[in-house]
Amino acid sequence: MDLGFGGKRAVVTGGTGALGTAVVGCLLEAGVEVWIPVFDSRELTAFPYGDHSSVHTVEGVDLTAPAAVDAFYGAIPDLAASIHIAGGFAFTPLEALTPAVLEAQYRMNALTATLCCQAAVDRMAEGGQLLNVTARPALEPSGGPQLGAYTMAKAAVAALTRSLASELRPRGIGVNAIAPSVIDTAVNREAMPDADWSSWVKPEDAADVIVFLASPRNRVVSGACVPVYGNA
Numbered sequence: 001m002d003l004g005f006g007g008k009r010a011v012v013t014g015g016t017g018a019l020g021t022a023v024v025g026c027l028l029e030a031g032v033e034v035w036i037p038v039f040d041s042r043e044l045t046a047f048p049y050g051d052h053s054s055v056h057t058v059e060g061v062d063l064t065a066p067a068a069v070d071a072f073y074g075a076i077p078d079l080a081a082s083i084h085i086a087g088g089f090a091f092t093p094l095e096a097l098t099p100a101v102l103e104a105q106y107r108m109n110a111l112t113a114t115l116c117c118q119a120a121v122d123r124m125a126e127g128g129q130l131l132n133v134t135a136r137p138a139l140e141p142s143g144g145p146q147l148g149a150y151t152m153a154k155a156a157v158a159a160l161t162r163s164l165a166s167e168l169r170p171r172g173i174g175v176n177a178i179a180p181s182v183i184d185t186a187v188n189r190e191a192m193p194d195a196d197w198s199s200w201v202k203p204e205d206a207a208d209v210i211v212f213l214a215s216p217r218n219r220v221v222s223g224a225c226v227p228v229y230g231n232a
Contacts, residue, residue, distance in 0.1 A: 004216035009033045009076055013063060013116055014085030016043040018185035019133075022207035023083060024049050030211065032080075037061035037072050063112040073119035081214040082120035083131040084113045087154075091146040105149040110156035117164060117175070126172030131214040134158040134225055136181040154179075158225045165223030174222040176213045180206055181229045201230035 010027055014020040015036035027034050028049065035056045038044060049055045058075075062068045063086055073079070088108035092101055113132045120130060137147050138154035158177060165175040182188055184200035206228050212218060213226065 001217070003030045003212065005030045005032045005080065006216075007031055007033065008080035008216070009035065009078060010081040010083060010214065011035045011037070011073070011076065011079065011116070011120065012083045012085060013037055013112065014087065016047040016057075017085065018187070019183055019203045019206055020085045021048065022203035023085065023210050024055065026204075026207045026211040028052065028054055030215070035072075035076050037063060037069075037086075039063070063115065064107045066115055069115040069119045073116075073123050076123055078125065079120060079123040079128060080216065081129045081131065082116055082124075083210060083214050084116045085133050086112050087133060089150055092149045093146045094148065097148055101149050102152070105153040106156065109150075109153040110160065113157050114160060117160070121168065121171075121173060124173055127216060128173045129214045129216075129218065130161075130164065130168075130173065130175045131210055132157050132161050132175075132177040133210075134161065134177045134179045136179050136227065136229060139179050139225060139227065161225060162223050169222060174213075174218060176218075176221060176223070177225045178206060178209055178213070178228045179225045199231040201228055205230070 010032050012020055012023050012034055015024050024034050033054045038057050038059045041059050044050050058072055061072045117130050134157040135154040137143050137151040138158045141151050161175055161177040168175055180201050182200045184197055184202050189197060209228055
């Protein structure tokens, strides 16, 4: 399927991780010029697209710092899509829900998405797309124990997505999110060695959904938090 990118530019935060790498691969196949903010250069060690002519990595970008986010996006002309995968996860029981823990989850998930949406819109013409990543617990908060901080942070991302979709509709900019269950990555397998990995979502399958929603081919869906649950 031709997604209509035709040499356009896209940002992928968290682009060097397992899901981000799958998204970058899909975008390159669609002929997209991809820009990736990188906080730590060690993220690039195993990244397979670091030398690709259509991939631009910018190191030292703190996605929780407004000035750094603005500077990163300010160097990108005519942005077609901004995909926000960067975030963080933590199991946290009730007794450990301290202000510091809550703030850390908020900053990694909701704040990064908010700042990137703000900066991206300033670089977009009509028809641009914003894509956030929330999570299944944000849509189904009773889905598991010790997820309070993470669920609240990702619920904020879902609320942001739906609110911005209404706000930006008159400007012709779409805003959507995917809400995955557990994604089948090496990190998650190590953290949950006894889980049924076969039920987890493959990064490539989640990437297909992300790239379609963030593409010019998506002309009618905005304000959606799409469940991406695999076989779970």
